[in-house]
Amino acid sequence: MSEPAGGPRFLTVDEYRALEATSELRHEYVRGAVRAMTGASRRHIRIVLNIARRLMDAAGSGCRVYVNDLRVRVDEDVFYYPDVVVSCEEPDDGHEEAAPGFVVEVLSPSTEATDRHEKAVYYARKPGLQSFLLVHQHDRRVERHHRDDDGTWRRDDVTGSGDVTVPCPATSLTLDEIYAGVEREGGEPWPRPRRVREPEPQL
Template sequence: MLSAQRTHFIGIEDYLRGELISEIKHEYLEGQVYAMAGASKNHERVVMNIGAIFSGHLRNTRCDTYSSNIKVRVGDIAFFYPDIMVVCEDNTDNYYTDQPVIIVEVLSKSTRRMDETTKMRLYQTLPSLQEYVMIEQDIVDVEVCRRSEGWISEHYFMGDEVMFAAIDLTVSVNEIYERVVNDDVTSFLKGEGV
């Protein structure tokens, strides 16, 4: 998650060197560096759920699932730390990739605007990217934008199944929100008699 805190303009090489020794993560956008903020328990539950589902499915394949410790590079414009990425072909850098096939961001009040605008626009310029996924943590809503469908959003809710075509995987929204505590999940579970 990006915080509103900015530092001075720096070049890409200085940014990358700084990230190797920094105790906190920063994202880079057009020469500006932004400190990353912490996350909520619900945010982490969603990230861990989707990460585990992707990792289990991709075991013994050429694809890797990365969490928010690996950066995605968007040309010479930006470096972001997506919540989850799937990468099936990669460059040789150990700390970032520019070839994700799926990027997942878990939305919060502080990151929603950036995730839905700037990041979406920049991510969609990556030739390898097939699906950009935004998952709400405070309500149930999984939004998937697919290159094959002109990046038009599709929304999925409790009881629905989501197809991640880039990795040939279908996942229930219920699995994505397992152990998440919000009104939508609670209402759905009460309706099921759980």
């Protein structure tokens, strides 16, 4: 998760990389604008770790799973730090991933608009990215965005229970696994299962 810090700072890509090499804070970068990464809630962290643990169990030696701190280049001048990144390509940089196969963003109130609109658009444009998840914190709801066989982006919404198909590593995540140890606020019961499938607009 990230948000602007102290107003926009406009840097070249090389200046941005130099900043990341020496800064104690992580920053995302969108066409010259830099925004500092912020802290996360306990719920956010628990969901991220639940997903990463399940993916690592399924990955074996063919894919690598990273949490929070791996910089991903999604365009020539756009860099994000997704909550979870999976890559099955051989890495060519120790600090940066250029060929992610699957990413996860856990939505937060302060960053949901950015994750849902800006990041979703860039992820959908990224060659080689097969799927990405937008995971809600306060409801058992996961939005799965994925490419069909013809390259068209589709969206599945899973709520309550059920499972979410992941392309790499080839596995599935149940909502019980994703939300293990995460209680719904207020003590209300989680909503009943519901699955909705709808086409995404071609970007």
